[in-house]
Amino acid sequence: MELIIRNIRKEFDRFAALHDVSLDIRSGELIALLGPSGSGKTTLLRLIAGLDFPTAGAILFGDQDASEKTVQERNVGFVFQHYALFRHMTVAENIGFGLKVRPRGLRPSPEQIRRRASELLELVQLPGLEKRYPSQLSGGQRQRVALARALAIEPKVLLLDEPFGALDAQVRRDLRRWLREIHEATGHTTVFVTHDQEEALELADRVVVMSQGRIEQVGTADDVYDKPRSPFVYGFIGDSSRLPVRIENGELWLHDRSIGISDIRAPNGSGTLFFRPQDVELVDGCSGCIAGTVVSSRRVEAMRRVELAIGGQHSLVEIELPIDHPAASRTRVAFRPRSWKLFPESTAPQAERVIESA
Amino acid sequence: MSDLATHPIAGRSVGTTFRPVQTPPTTESRTVQYVLVALVVAVLSLFLLLPLATVFAQAFRLGIGEYLNTFRSPEALAAIRLTLLVAAIAVPCNLIFGIAAAWTIAKYRFPGRTFLVSLIDLPFSISPLVAGLVYILLLGTNSVIGGFLLENFEIRIIFAVPGIVLATILVTFPFIARELIPLMEDQGTGDEEAALSLGANGWQTFFFVTLPNVKWALLYGVLLCNARAMGEFGAVAVISGRLRGQTVTMPLQVELFYNEYASVAAFSLASLLAALALVTLVIKSWLEWRYADQIAAAGRGH
Numbered sequence: 001m002e003l004i005i006r007n008i009r010k011e012f013d014r015f016a017a018l019h020d021v022s023l024d025i026r027s028g029e030l031i032a033l034l035g036p037s038g039s040g041k042t043t044l045l046r047l048i049a050g051l052d053f054p055t056a057g058a059i060l061f062g063d064q065d066a067s068e069k070t071v072q073e074r075n076v077g078f079v080f081q082h083y084a085l086f087r088h089m090t091v092a093e094n095i096g097f098g099l100k101v102r103p104r105g106l107r108p109s110p111e112q113i114r115r116r117a118s119e120l121l122e123l124v125q126l127p128g129l130e131k132r133y134p135s136q137l138s139g140g141q142r143q144r145v146a147l148a149r150a151l152a153i154e155p156k157v158l159l160l161d162e163p164f165g166a167l168d169a170q171v172r173r174d175l176r177r178w179l180r181e182i183h184e185a186t187g188h189t190t191v192f193v194t195h196d197q198e199e200a201l202e203l204a205d206r207v208v209v210m211s212q213g214r215i216e217q218v219g220t221a222d223d224v225y226d227k228p229r230s231p232f233v234y235g236f237i238g239d240s241s242r243l244p245v246r247i248e249n250g251e252l253w254l255h256d257r258s259i260g261i262s263d264i265r266a267p268n269g270s271g272t273l274f275f276r277p278q279d280v281e282l283v284d285g286c287s288g289c290i291a292g293t294v295v296s297s298r299r300v301e302a303m304r305r306v307e308l309a310i311g312g313q314h315s316l317v318e319i320e321l322p323i324d325h326p327a328a329s330r331t332r333v334a335f336r337p338r339s340w341k342l343f344p345e346s347t348a349p350q351a352e353r354v355i356e357s358a
Numbered sequence: 359m360s361d362l363a364t365h366p367i368a369g370r371s372v373g374t375t376f377r378p379v380q381t382p383p384t385t386e387s388r389t390v391q392y393v394l395v396a397l398v399v400a401v402l403s404l405f406l407l408l409p410l411a412t413v414f415a416q417a418f419r420l421g422i423g424e425y426l427n428t429f430r431s432p433e434a435l436a437a438i439r440l441t442l443l444v445a446a447i448a449v450p451c452n453l454i455f456g457i458a459a460a461w462t463i464a465k466y467r468f469p470g471r472t473f474l475v476s477l478i479d480l481p482f483s484i485s486p487l488v489a490g491l492v493y494i495l496l497l498g499t500n501s502v503i504g505g506f507l508l509e510n511f512e513i514r515i516i517f518a519v520p521g522i523v524l525a526t527i528l529v530t531f532p533f534i535a536r537e538l539i540p541l542m543e544d545q546g547t548g549d550e551e552a553a554l555s556l557g558a559n560g561w562q563t564f565f566f567v568t569l570p571n572v573k574w575a576l577l578y579g580v581l582l583c584n585a586r587a588m589g590e591f592g593a594v595a596v597i598s599g600r601l602r603g604q605t606v607t608m609p610l611q612v613e614l615f616y617n618e619y620a621s622v623a624a625f626s627l628a629s630l631l632a633a634l635a636l637v638t639l640v641i642k643s644w645l646e647w648r649y650a651d652q653i654a655a656a657g658r659g660h
Contacts, residue, residue: 049555072558086553101559101566153557
């Protein structure tokens, strides 16, 4: 089922949670809505489900306009952040609920519902737990039951709100792989909300990066990591360091020094230079480079992360060095980013003015 | 652990000899605990157990025969019948009202919501006597509404059973709503949304999801409401007119007997009221014990 979101706007009281959001989701795609809290990602998911209605705009399921349809009519499988399992029902009753409440003519027999529940428990790798109550399950098991319950109604699309938010790191990783397998096995169009970029980048076919009620960028993991289209995406996805710079005739200046980076397409004025801490080369003797005083250094997994004060404490940037690199013990380090991105300060749409390193 | 424990002297000096008995920081010392417990027991005995025992002692003062005689008098029987009838009408009314009010307050946000919560609490704070008087002013035969009903439909509200029922509903209506509101607020609308997204309609969601989620709180509310409905005195005393055999409920009949120096009859009937309250308590405790795991599961938001 293809999903088209057209110019959706959503206001709560007078506060706009979504501004003019448009998004096309292909049939069978696994999509992540990624953003910090308050970015509108859960609001968008609830609008797709029909748990809320947009102030303006339309939502299309295939070629049908679903904007006016109720949540029941849309036939979506929704997995809630805290699972919302019915606590007074057994696991099997939870999974069979969507079938039990169907109108009489469409309702399977109790025996069929039981069998379907067992099949789904098999699918989510929890066979034999039919008679348990939700309170007797672990967080990861509840999550799987919630998914089985959503799948039981043979939904057109599967929507998951922070599916792994409440689980510990190890369980998250296992469930991530497992969700990917389920997605491939069932072929549902799936949209999930997360604030965890690792989860989004690893799991999704395409990632929708959102901020303050707007979509910042839509793309594959490679796209959003390697070609961020806005300062927000550069700062939000992966680690980044930023420096305020001045552009003069295509040359980038930091205070009174040229930093050896130039782009003739850049307009004169100020801008922000972004680069990844791990993507820098150290240089000796500084003519055309960025130099700074070491403020602190700390161990981050296999690397050493060094914080530098550039230009008299005014800006702090981080770079990453191999653990045994001699530069880490120096007081002054000079480097040049290997790849970088310049966002000139302007009122024009950012995406068109972005200048990338070659 | 290792260093201290393996070193004999250090281990002993820290563990046993010099250190006083330690209690967790939030726990009082033994003495304070005993004093507090004794205080509670003394107060409860003096103000609760002693009067309760007195009721039964007085009721059985002249033996079981005299005690049972009370329940052969037509007045007492009429009072018991009326009390049961009033409770049988008032409790279901408040059941429906309580669920509706709790649902509205817990699941929706609207202007005036806090005001509505205060309104529900009003019968707790207002004197039942005042409530009864207001009903007489509003619905008495001299009032517009009361007069209209009497003339056109020959329905008498004040000094009749409908008035007693109304007064009882008013006095007992916070019990069920108050029991449900905090629980429903705590549970939120997540389960309902889940049920709707699975295709359930409104009634299915209510009966399969909302109601089972609050059934224990609802049961407590009903038990409390029922106990209060049967025991209500003030509002009913004003509104009933105390027509013997017609509008006298059990608490009123107890007072009538007592004022007529029929103290055995008064205490016998009072003992029945007290017994009803005790039965309510026992049922509540038994339910709590029998379904402890379910109640715990229902209270937790997972």
